[in-house]
Amino acid sequence: MADPVVYIDEQRVNFRQAKISVFDYTLHCAIGLFESILAVDDRAIHLDEHLNRMEAGRKRLGLKFNYNRRRLSRILQTAVATHPGRVKKVKILLTYGHSPLWKGGRPKPKTIIIVDDHRLQFKKQKLMVSPMIISSANPMRGVKTVNFMTEWMSQHKAQEAGYDQGIIINQRGQVAETGSSNLFMGKKGKLYTPPLEAGGLPGIIRGEIIALAAANGLPCIEKKLKPKDLIAADEIFTTSSFKLVWPVVQLKVERVHKFQPGPLGRAFFDRLKTNFMTGEYKQEIDF
Numbered sequence: 302m303a304d305p306v307v308y309i310d311e312q313r314v315n316f317r318q319a320k321i322s323v324f325d326y327t328l329h330c331a332i333g334l335f336e337s338i339l340a341v342d343d344r345a346i347h348l349d350e351h352l353n354r355m356e357a358g359r360k361r362l363g364l365k366f367n368y369n370r371r372r373l374s375r376i377l378q379t380a381v382a383t384h385p386g387r388v389k390k391v392k393i394l395l396t397y398g399h400s401p402l403w404k405g406g407r408p409k410p411k412t413i414i415i416v417d418d419h420r421l422q423f424k425k426q427k428l429m430v431s432p433m434i435i436s437s438a439n440p441m442r443g444v445k446t447v448n449f450m451t452e453w454m455s456q457h458k459a460q461e462a463g464y465d466q467g468i469i470i471n472q473r474g475q476v477a478e479t480g481s482s483n484l485f486m487g488k489k490g491k492l493y494t495p496p497l498e499a500g501g502l503p504g505i506i507r508g509e510i511i512a513l514a515a516a517n518g519l520p521c522i523e524k525k526l527k528p529k530d531l532i533a534a535d536e537i538f539t540t541s542s543f544k545l546v547w548p549v550v551q552l553k554v555e556r557v558h559k560f561q562p563g564p565l566g567r568a569f570f571d572r573l574k575t576n577f578m579t580g581e582y583k584q585e586i587d588f
Contacts, residue, residue, distance in 0.1 A: 306384045306416040308376050310367065313383075321413075324406030327396040331448035334358050334366065338391040339542050339577065340416065343382040345391060346542070346577050347505050348374065354503065355393070358444035366395040367410040380416045388578075390419040390543050394447065419543065421577075423570050425562060426539070427551035428479065430528050431455040431467025435477055437500035442477075445502060452480040464553065466539070468528060471500045476526045482539035482547070483507040486531055487565045496523040506540040510569055516584040519565075528554045536563025545577075546570035564588055 305316045327333040336355050339346040352370055359366060373393070381391060394413040400406030433455040435442060455467035459480075466479040477500035478484060484501075486493045492514050497503055514521035531537055537549035537560060546569045548562035568586045576582050 302418045303385045306380050306414075308380050308412075308414040310412055311372070311376055313380075316415075319413075321396060321411055322398075322406075322408035324400040324403050325396050325398055325408050325411070326400045326406075327398075327447060329400060329402075330397075331446070331450070332362075332364065332397040333447040334362075334395045335445060335447055336393045337542050338377075338393070339419070339421075339545075340381045340389040340391050341577050341580070342387060343378070344580060345377060345381050347509075348377070350505050350508070351393075351542075354445065354505070355395070358446065359395075361440065361444055362446075364397065365410065366397065367412045368395055373412060373414075376412075377414050380414050384416040384418075386418045388419045388421055389416050391416050421545060421574055423562070423567065424544070424547050425550045426465040426547050427463070427553075428466050428468055428537075428539075428549050429459050429462060429464040429553035431469050431480070432458055433467065433469055435469055435471050435500045437471040437473070437475075437477065437498060439500075442500045443497065443503060455480040462553075464551075468531075469500070470528065474527055475499045476528060476531070477501045478504075479539055482541040482544060484537065484539050485510060485566075486526065486534040487536040487538075487563055488534050490520075492519055492521040492565065493524050493526065494521065495526050499525060504540060505542055506545060506573070509573060510540055510546075513569060513572060513584055513586060517586045517588070519588065532558050534560070536560060536566055538563070538566035538569075540569075545573045 307316045336351045392415045396411040398410035459467040483504040548566045552558045
């Protein structure tokens with residue numbers, strides 16, 4: 302496996318020597334933005350959609366970052382092409398810089414790009430209901446910030462209990478997302494997913510699944526779901542840029558419920574993986 306490729310602003314640095322100032326306010330208060338992007342060969346998948354989401358988050362925060370879309374795209378494409386791997390994961394981090402409470406704490410905001418090896422696989426997973434609860438009224442819920450403690454603790458608590466991810470619910474007891482992905486449920490020939498107003502992130506692959514379902518005549522319904530609604534599913538899967546689609550084979554809602562990987566999740570995974578590996582975009586799916 303190749304070493305990670307790291308750029309800070311426009312300069313490539315050795316990943317073992319990469320550093321930012323201890324006064325960067327991102328370290329103190331988790332003020333910053335990030336995006337996780339899949340890349341194949343020299344192609345960053347859905348780069349425009351990821352940058353659109355980052356820009357929307359930047360505008361909602363109303364803060365200044367070291368962000369120039371054209372420059373960022375150029376550096377990212379260079380970093381992706383430089384890494385010798387075929388399938389890669391990419392992270393963009395925008396730090397805030399200036400720390401007003403500390404003498405000498407005036408670092409400039411940084412743009413960090415990391416490219417590393419990745420593997421696409423249709424991996425079975427086990428979910429439980431997370432003890433972490435979010436408020437769907439929080440305007441930051443739709444922004445991909447580096448303040449990821451709720452999501453990280455959800456995953457950490459799940460793994461302590463022998464599960465892979467926790468299903469995060471909102472103040473009304475409705476499913477929002479997992480700690481790192483959106484959630485879908487297949488039931489009686491229809492697909493269901495929580496609406497974004499429940500508190501989930503507008504996932505790029507979530508949008509792909511909804512579009513592919515529509516193109517193939519599969520009803521996809523955004524519906525407010527509670528954990529108990531998932532018990533009656535024919536299949537459950539989660540989606541994210543790095544995972545694409547992962548099936549759920551075990552779900553703990555009061556007691557343990559078991560599932561088999563279903564045809565919808567498998568078909569979506571195969572379609573997306575083929576599209577991304579070939580650089581073509583085909584919508585036809587044989588469910």
